[in-house]
Amino acid sequence: MEKPDNKHAIVTVAICFLIAVIEGLDIxxxxxxxxxxxxxxxxDSSQLGVFFSAGxxxxxxxxxxxxxxxxxxGRKKVLIWSTGVFAVFTLCTAWVNSFNSLLAVRFLAGAGLGAAMPILITLASEAVSPQNRGRAVGLMYCGMPVGAAILSLVAxxxxxxxxxxxFYLGGLLPIIVIPVMMFFxxxxKEYLKAQNQAVTENAAPQASFKDLFNSTNFMRTILIWVSYFFTLMVVYIMLSWLPSLFMELGFSRKEGSTAQFFFMVSATVGTVILGMLTDRWKKAYVIILMYGGILAGLFALNSAGSLTxxxxxxxxxxxxxxxxxxVxxxxxxxxxxxxxxxxxxxMASAVGRVGAMLGPVIAGQLLAAGFGAAGVISAAIPCILISAIFMLFLVRRIQA
Structure with missing residues (x-):
């Protein structure tokens, strides 16, 4: 019985990893x-900013x-459709001939990708036992920085x-992966079990938005939303602005791109290790380590003098x-x-994406106002502290 379960988990996480690689390419x-x-x-620069925001x-x-x-x-059916939507509109990005149609296809490609992400997390976590969920999601999600690093090399x-x-590369890769998903x-199993139970009890499975705010879930939902919002704000400031921040500090564009490559390679390793620690350590220790690590990195960026x-x-x-x-x-x-x-x-991902949209915009405003790279990095520090505090409250609530 153990072997089929292991095979199920390996195949699921591997295919979800491939889709995460494609997300990294798109980012x-x-x-x-x-x-x-x-x-x-x-x-002009303003229109280019709108193009970035559309996706x-x-x-x-x-x-x-x-x-x-x-x-x-079902997880599988929706993942296949959302990957198909993303693939088609990513290819269309290379074919459109007006600015408005460019914005439309980027928005629709983003919708396909946005639909895929919560399903990847759900599938990866449900393919393994509850004790191994952090590792499974970490292994799946490390595909994102792998994809980003690959595209940096392709560029x-x-x-x-x-x-x-x-965009041809970004559109054709998911088309190749769709048949793999359909057949393999x-x-x-958790979803199928919940469906069968609902049929047996003659009741529709609960998946209503209002259930996120019932007496059991209300505080959990608020706590995780705040953490997603502020963490993704900082993630996307770093993803969008790191090369530009390097140039603000007097380094060249090439050195900024090299920094982005180091950022992505170490992100791959960090995602796997933190995912494994989530399963093995007390959750509070993992949160203190990861947010402490982010703060240390931000302070290091602010005080480092040499290129190394x-x-x-x-x-x-x-x-x-x-x-x-x-994590x-x-x-x-x-x-x-x-x-x-x-x-x-x-829902938590959607709230996080609001932070992801606002982060690069706020960073741009700070730079335009003359605060410089140090101002942007300093502004990220309170976001990390808020996220850490809310996550520690969430852990305490889950344990209680």
Whole structure:
């Protein structure tokens, strides 16, 4: 009996990892293709900012709808459809011929990707025993920085110099993965069990938004929402602005891109290690370690003088800030029961995406107001402290 279960878990986490790699490619795609898109569509800086926001904005309704439908009609079915939507509209990004249509396809591609993310977390966590959920989600989610690092390398080749090739790659990869999902990805056993139980009891499985605010879940939902919001705000400030912050500090664009690469490589390692520690350590210790690590990295970025020190600080921030996001996703799968796990994680992801949208905008405003890189990094510190405090309250509540 153990072997099929192990096979089920390995196949599920491996396929979810592939989709996370594709998400990482997309996160980097807009920034890498920005110069080519600006030239092709004759955009100014303001319009380019709207282009960046369109994809992130699409993640919001995607996360809400994807999680909800995953609880209603099944994890596998919704994941395949959402990956298909993402693939089609990512390819369309290379074919559109007006700014408005460019915004529309980026929004719709973002919606497909946003719908996929809570389902990936839910599937990975439900493929293993509750004792191994942190590790499973960590292994799955480390695909994101892997994808981002791969695209950074592709961008340095002749193939990557044409901005359209970036979106052809991002659209064709999920099309290749869809048949793999159709034939090899198993449906969640926990979901099927909950469905069968609901049929036996002649009741519809609960997956309503209002269940997030019942007497059991209300405080858990608020606590995890606040943590997702502020943590993803800092994550996306770092993802969007790290190379630019390097240039603000007097380093070259190439050195900023190298820092981003170190950030992503260490993020891959950090996500796996923190995910494993989530299962083995007391949850409070993991939270103190990961948020303490982010703070140490931010202080290091602010005080480092040499290029080597800056690279090391970037790696430190990457390991903990992206790893922290993986741990938060694992917590989402622990906080909510099976019948509403997709809905709960989807809503928390959507709230986090609001923070993700606001973070880069606030960073841009601070830079425009003359606060410099140090001001942006300092502004991230209170966000991390708030997230840490709310997560510690959440752990205390779960244990109680």
């Amino acid at each position: 980097q795609a807009a920034g890498i293709a920005a110069a080519g898109i600006r030239e092709h569509f004759a955009l 992130i904005l699409g993640l919001l309704p995607g996360a809400l709808i994807g999680g909800r439908f995953a609880d209603r009609i 340095s080749t002749d193939f990557g110099t044409n901005w359209k090739n970036i 990805l198993p449906e969640s 020190q800056m690279y090391m600080a970037s790696a430190l921030v990457g390991a903990f800030v992206i790893g922290c996001q993986g 938060l996703y694992a917590f989402g799968s622990i906080v909510y029961p099976t019948e509403m796990r997709g809905t709960g994680v989807g």
